[in-house]
Amino acid sequence: MTPDTLPALTPYPRPNHVRRLRQERERRRGRIGVIAAAAVGLVAIGGGTAAFATDPPAAREASQVQLATGDTANRAQSALDAANALLERADADAVDTSALTGYVDYLEGYEQLPAAVADDVTEKTDAEIASVSDDVTAYEKEQAEQAAREKEQAEQAAREKREAEEAAAAAAEAQAAANTVEGAKSTARDLMASTYGWGDDQFACLDSLWTKESGWNYQASNPSSGAYGIPQSLPGSKMSTVADDWETNATTQITWGLDYISRAYGMPCSAWGHSQAMNWY
DSSP: OOGOOOOOOSSSSOOGGGHHHHHHHHHHHHHHHHHHHHHOOOOOEETTTTEESSSOOOOOOOOOOOOOOOHHHHHHHHHHHHHHHHHHHHTTTTSSSHHHHHHHHTTTGGGBBBOOOOOOOOHHHHHHHHHHHHHHHHHHHHHHHHHHHHHHHHHHHHHHHHHHHHHHHHHHHHHHTTTTTHHHHHHHHHHIIIOOOHHHHHHHHHHHHHHHHHHOOTTTOTTTTTTTTTTTTTSSSGGGTTTTTTTOHHHHHHHHHHHHHHHHHSSSHHHHHHHHHHOOO
């Protein structure tokens, strides 16, 4: 059989054909050996050919099988190397590499293949490499973009967390300052002016009133009556109408206390006068 009459081995293997292709390869090798042994009992291997040494020239020419050597072998090995490298990159769950895996399995025995067959398998392997390479490259790009998005999201979440922590720390620091006696007085002076239009004369009365009641201590508590906070709300939970932090926030207490004075007495000096007369307000 000459190279021109070698059987075409297409289509090349898919995963479910790999075993059958291996069997065909072994049968083909066996046929070549049997024919050679029956004809002359000797196989001469030389220069990349298998020939019947004692056949007449015409018979030897007809029975020669050119195996994959030289450039054919080099191209086959290059295709194998490229295919294996690509398979290492590929994610089998994301990219279909079944056909390429079949070609690799078949081409691994290229040294024992007829040259024409090896060339044909190499060509098809190269074509499959190009196709799978496009898929692998696209998948790798998608994965890289996804990783970049996840990194940006993680960095954004970290920034937001850090900013929230910094804001909370700043708020806590500001609240701690506002809860001091001087801080509470400053808050009360500002709220009186901005909300009620009361001036320094009214603040003087308020200062006297709340100094008597609590000493401007936001944690002041009357054990006998249960009054609580800077304005000595009775009970302290009344101040929750302003905010739930009434137990720990001087600003919440002051806001409630000024509103109470406005509704009950009209202004702080009236409340202070009532307190002086009745010892409560």
